[in-house]
Every structure is written in C-alpha cells, then in structure tokens.
Amino acid sequence: MSAFLTYLITGLALGCSFALVASGFVAIHRVTGVVNFAQGTFAVVAGLMAGSLLGRGLPHGLAEILAILLAGAVGLVVGVIAIGKRGTPPLASLVITLGLGILAYAVEIIIWGDQPISFQMVPGSVDIAGAPILRQYLVVIAVALVTFAGLGLFFGRSYLGKALTACASNPYAARLAGINVMRMGLLAFALGGLLGGLAGVLVTPLQPVAFDSDVALATNGFAAAIFGGLNRPGLALVGGLVLGVAEAFVAGYLSGSYQTEVALALMLAIMIWRASRRVSVAEEPA
C-alpha cells in the first residue's frame, strides 16, 4: 500500500509537470494554430538558468522567477521568428519552431555546457499514510493546480483571455473587431514560454536537466496536450496526470527502462478509443 501511494503521488507530480509543458503547447496552439516544437526548450532554458543563478548565490524564489521570465522572453523571440511574418502557414511555423529548438542546443551548450544541471528547491520528505513523499512532488502538484486554475480563469473570464480565444476562433473577425491578431499570437508565445519555464524550474530539482532534455519533456507534454485536442487546458491536465501516473506505475511495478513507451502506448489507446466513440455518435441516425 505504501509503495502504491508513493507511485501514485510520484506519478501525479510527474503528470503535473507534463501538464505544465502541455499547457504551453495549448496556450500557443489555441491562439495561433501553431504546434510549437520548441516548447521543451523553454523548460530546459529555465531549468538551466535557475541552476546557474542559484549557483551564483541568488536566493530561491528570485532565481526561479528570473529563469521563468527568461523562458518567457525566449518564447517571445521564438514567436517573432515563427509567426512574425504575416501569412506564415501554421505548418511552416511548426517547422521553424522545430529548427529553433535544435538551434537552441548549440546556444545552451555554449552557455551552460553539456552536463546535466540540477538544484534543490524544497528539501526533505513528508510521510503520507506511511509513504515517504518528497516535498518537491507536492510543490509541483500544488503549483500545477494553481496554474491551471489561473489559466481557466484567464481564458474563461478575462477580456484579454477571451480576445486570445477569439483570435484562434476566427482571426478574420478578430481583426475586424480591431484585435491585433499578430500581437496576440506573440503574447501567446510569451505565455507558452512562461508556462514551459515554470515546468522547467519545477522539474529540474527532480530530474537533472541538460540541453537535450527537451525531447523527453516535449514528447510527454505534447502527448498530454493532444489529449485535450491541443486547445483545452483542463483536458491537457487530465492527459498529463494519466500519463504521469501510468509512467510511475510502469517504472515501479515493471521496469523504468520502458516507462515512457508503455505510458505513451496507453495514451494512444485512450485517444483511439475516444476517437472511435466520436465516430459512433456521428454515425448514429438522426
């Protein structure tokens, strides 16, 4: 029972980190229609930067915030390059983000080297029903839940959030209403950068981050985001949690060497099942 609880909470924390990366994918895609394959880079940049700043003596809190802001700035730069030219098709923007993600490897190696970096954020563990749980896992879960609640309020209640949704829903009508669709797209990229950065600073204390950690982060984050059709933050959170818990249980009860593969296969099976249900409903006679 203790092991089960440990795996469950570990999986939930892992899932929350995937969901945070996924939220960046969602924030960008729902506004611009672009699948941003540099999303993992934002997390890596923030993780490496936070480690670097903490190593130079900056206090916790300030170092993480600066790192997240840097990721937001990187997101903005990626946005300018990917969608800054009016009329760039989303598929071309996708390829641009992929290229920028690879280019980022070189920059990251120049600045931070090629060795993984980690740091401690919230030390120690707590005992939950006899299971020792790292405090950092609980921080990740709490921050993710607060972030998703904030995203829900932002997109669902705020005027700016609705304008961002309008840009995704009907860019032509948004322009007619006077909304600067390009500026909104760049704002979405900056938001995606901040969310990716948040994931990065939360994950780095749990698993060391190197220049090429973006692939694993982006793969899991993308799978979670796809669960919500790349547009719905709430479903992306569910997707992330399913994926994280599945990975934790596979690693705990089977083997850690193929936890990602098994979890992704499970996600694929769930998505095929959901898609087949939609077809069945559509095929029902009126």
Add this chain to the structure above:
Amino acid sequence: MLEVTDLVVRYGRATALDGVSLELAPGEMVALVGPNGAGKSTLVDTLSGIVAPAAGRVVLRGRLAQVPEGRQLFAELSVADNLALGAWRSGRGRAGRDPARVFEVLPDLRPLAGRLAGTLSGGEQQMVAVGRALMADPDILAVDELSLGLAPRVVADLARHLRELNAERDTTVLLIEQNARLAFDLCRRAYVLESGRITASGPCVQLAESPQVARAYFGGTTEGAGDPVPGGARDP
C-alpha cells in the same frame, strides 16, 4: 462621411477593384449591389483596413464597423462575449463592453446572451454580428450580405432593425448585397459594382427602371423590388 476615390486593389496580378469611387453622406443608407466576385467584400474589407489598396484614396470621417459576410462569429464564445469583443477598439473600458445599449436596439439578443454563438440559428447569428459591430459605436455600419442564407421573414426582421438604426440613431449604413430587391427597398441610393468597377449609380428607383440593371438583378422585369420590405428608404 465616407469618400472613396479611384480605389484600386490587387491580389497578386489579379485586379479586384479598378478605380472605384463612391461617397456616403452622414445619415444615408446606401446600397452596393453586384454579382458574386464583383469585388464587394474586397471593397468593404478595404474600408475596414483589412485589405491595403494599391492606389486611390479613402477618406473616412468617423468610425466604421463591419458586419462581415457569413456572420464570422466567435463560435466557441457566448453571445455576450462576442458582443463585448466588438467593443475592443472603442477604448471605453469595462463600461464600453456592457451590451445593454445593443440590447436596446436588438432586444431579441438579450435572452441569447449566455448561449454559445456557434449554437444559434443563422438569423440569430446575423443579429449577433450586427450587435457586435454596433458595440464599436460606429458612425458607419457596413453590412456585407445581410440576407445571405436566411429565410425572407428573418431578413425582413433584420432589415427593420437596420432601418430603425438608420432612422432613430442616425447611423450611416452601407448595405452590400447580392439581393438587389432587398437593397433597393431599404436604400434610397445605390451603386452597382461589376468586375471591380462601378457600372451604374444613382437613386434606387431610377436604377430599378434601368433595363440593364433590371435584366441583371430582377430577371428582366422592371417591376423592381418584388417582396417589399416595409418602411422603405429615408432621406439623408
């Protein structure tokens, strides 16, 4: 209120508008009729600043809001949100986003406020599109294909609202229509746009009697308006 002089718009090598000139006086309700592909929507998109002209001059005194062809609502957002976003450029803050003033003009929208725009009927969506444009407090309302795909009764209802806007609130209206019968009933003056050029203009009564216009838009009869929209046009 609006002066367009020798307007030229090109898409690559294709010329969509070729030397178009027209003008609207304050409080007028003017029709722009023409067949598919004549350049009507390009013209109104140019007036809205969506399309950049290659040559010519547009002088606009006041704010223009467009009711686009095909409604173009934000389907995933509520009617209230669609209306609120119409006030984006008004710069009047939270008070400017209050749809109460639009509900006064279009009371049928009030009970729909909480519904998702994508779930409404065509007529209701068109009313939301008009309401969203009105949220910008426009001096000129450019309505692109008001009647497209709608039942005659719904069109008559929308036309009545437009006429009230024009008569009671002094909103200048540019009605872009393929349905010349509707346009000529509602407006006093009209322009005919064909292949990117203004081929005829003048009072609707005279245009309806012109054999060329009658043949093209009324099936060869000069009896004009067909099913009339009650109320007729008003003087500017």
